[in-house]
Amino acid sequence: MLLGENELILGLIKSLRPHHWTKNLLVFAGYIFTIQYPHPPGTILRVCAAFAAFCAISGVVYIINDIADIERDRKHPKKCRRPIASGSVPVSVALAFALVLAGAALAGGYWLGLGFGVLLSTYFVLMLAYSALLKHVVIVDLLVIAAGFVIRASAGAVVINVQISPWLLVCTTLLALFLGLAKRRGELFQLEEGGEFRQTLTQYNGPMLDQMLSISAAACLMGYFLYTFSPSPITGKTHTYMMATVPFVIYGIFRYLFLIYNRNAGDSPERLLIEDKPLLLSVVLYVITAVIALRIE
DSSP states (O other): OHHHHHHHHHHHHHHTOGGGGGGGGGGGHHHHTTTTSOOOTTHHHHHHHHHHHHHHHHHHHHHHHHHHTHHHHHTSTTGGGSHHHHTSSOHHHHHHHHHHHHHHHHHHHHHHOHHHHHHHHHHHHHHHHHHHTGGGSTTHHHHHHHHHHHHHHHHHHHTTTOOOOHHHHHHHHHHHHHHHHHHHHHHHHTGGGOSOOOGGGGGOOHHHHHHHHHHHHHHHHHHHHHHHHSBOTTTOOBOGGGGGGHHHHHHHHHHHHHHHHHHOOTTOHHHHHHHOHHHHHHHHHHHHHHHHHHHTO
16 A cells, blocks of 8 residues: 555656756746845745745646646657556546645745746746647747746746846747757657657748757857846946856857757757756856856956
8 A cells, every 4th residue: 555655656746747847947047147246144045945836836737738638648659658647646636736736836936925926827827828728839839938938037036036137038038949949859850759749740840940940049149148248237237257158158059959960859958958968067067157257246
């Protein structure tokens, strides 16, 4: 009996897709890019709580999506192994768990502040709409994914009451579009494996995605370059030392393109970030360099 309960708990945890939580690290951006300014005690704890709230609410969306797509997932070569699709987690248990977790996450979000709670709720509704309808609308599906990233970044700034830089939102949007296009390209190349796929994916094609990837990568790099050369919206001063982070951004984008085209690895950006050591190292070095650069300004 205990073994069965442990398997059920493990299945519920897997249904939350913890490997996707790396996306929610974006809520720390507001804190990192204002680290040179004094913050009240407990600020980092508020950001960690915001991160936990987004992990919980995004996990709820994944569970609801798995319940809605259970029949399609059972015919997919990889998704059939998901706990809900495989039957290791009953639908009724998964739904009850999702409702409780959603209530707790939203309550915690509004406890952190009205603004953060509204953004968390907006993200939740938008992702539910994406799962139910918007993921079936070509190009709109990419814009919704990008909006989800922007909401995370904005929420991370709102929860600690710091001004949101327009450049943070611009760079976040462009990077999200780049990752979303890479994911669509990876999924498109997996169609040959069989199983059922949503029809939207068939409306994309390799040449179109390659062109969009080139545009988004170039725009992302240019947007970040302009950020490092532009005055801060808070102090009016330029981020002189932040220019030292540019090589890491260039390497990260180019390394990702290398993995996309040489290994067809773009279908799972959250796993790629963890599993590809050079890419992970470039991100870590970027964060360290950015913190040092902002501290010494």
